[in-house]
Amino acid sequence: MSVSHDEDHFDFNKLERELKAAVTADEKYTRENDAKIRAVHQKVASYDEFREIVMASHLKPLEKGDKIEGKFVQPWNMHADKKKHPQHSKDSETKEGPTKVPQNSQEFVREWRRLALDKKYHFLTEIGPQKLENIFKPEISFGLLGDFLVVLLEGSQEELHIVLNILEAFSRTNRFSLSFQFMSSKEKEACEKLFQKLEGLNECSDRITSLRSVYCLKK
Structure with missing residues (x-):
C-alpha cells in the first residue's frame, strides 16, 4: 500500500505540542474552577481571599523529603525596604516599556x-x-x-x-x-x-x- 505525499509530511511533533497545550489549558481551567467552587463553599470573607485561593490553585504543599533550591530572602519589613530603595521603586513605575x-x-x-x-x-x-x-x-x-x-x-x-x-x-x-x-x-x-x-x-x-x-x- 502506497503512502500519500501528505502523510509523508505530516508534522507529528506539531500535533503533539498542540495536544499538550490543549491538555495543559484544560487542566488549568479545571483546577481554577474547582478552587472557585471550594472557595464559595468555604464562604470566604472577602473577594481578595477568594482571588488568592484561585490564583494559588496550582500550588502543592511540600512533602517530606522535598527541598527548596536557591537562596530565599524574606523581606520582613517591606516598608523599611522601600525606604532604603525609593529610586528603584520609582523607576519600576515609570519605565514600563511599550x-x-x-x-x-x-x-x-x-x-x-x-x-x-x-x-x-x-x-x-x-x-x-x-x-x-x-x-x-x-x-x-x-x-x-x-x-x-x-x-x-x-x-x-x-x-x-x-x-x-x-x-x-x-x-x-x-x-x-x-x-x-x-x-x-x-x-x-x-x-x-x-x-x-x-x-x-x-x-x-x-x-x-x-x-x-x-x-x-x-x-
Whole structure:
C-alpha cells in the first residue's frame, strides 16, 4: 500500500505540542474552577481571599523529603525596604516599556500588572470593547472586573460612549454575575459612581437602564 505525499509530511511533533497545550489549558481551567467552587463553599470573607485561593490553585504543599533550591530572602519589613530603595521603586513605575495588544487573558494580565494606574485606562480603551469581550469571553478572572470599573471611572465625559460599550462587552462574558458578586464594597461603589456619570448620555438612557440591572444596581 502506497503512502500519500501528505502523510509523508505530516508534522507529528506539531500535533503533539498542540495536544499538550490543549491538555495543559484544560487542566488549568479545571483546577481554577474547582478552587472557585471550594472557595464559595468555604464562604470566604472577602473577594481578595477568594482571588488568592484561585490564583494559588496550582500550588502543592511540600512533602517530606522535598527541598527548596536557591537562596530565599524574606523581606520582613517591606516598608523599611522601600525606604532604603525609593529610586528603584520609582523607576519600576515609570519605565514600563511599550504595551502590546494581548491575544488572551494571560497575556492581558501580564501587561495589566506592569502598567501604572494612569496608563490602565488608555490600555482598556485602546484594546476596545470587541477585543476585550473576545479575550474574557470564558470569564473575567483574576479579580479584574472590580479593577476595570475603578479604572473606567477615570474616563472623561467625552469618552463615555466607549466606556458604555466596554461595560456592555463585559456583561456578555461568561460567569459575569459570579465575577460581580465577589467584588469588594469599594469596587461596587465605584460601579455606582460610574453609572451616575453615564447618566449624562441622554440618548443612551434605555441602554444604561438595561445595563444597570445586569450590574445589579438600583435606579
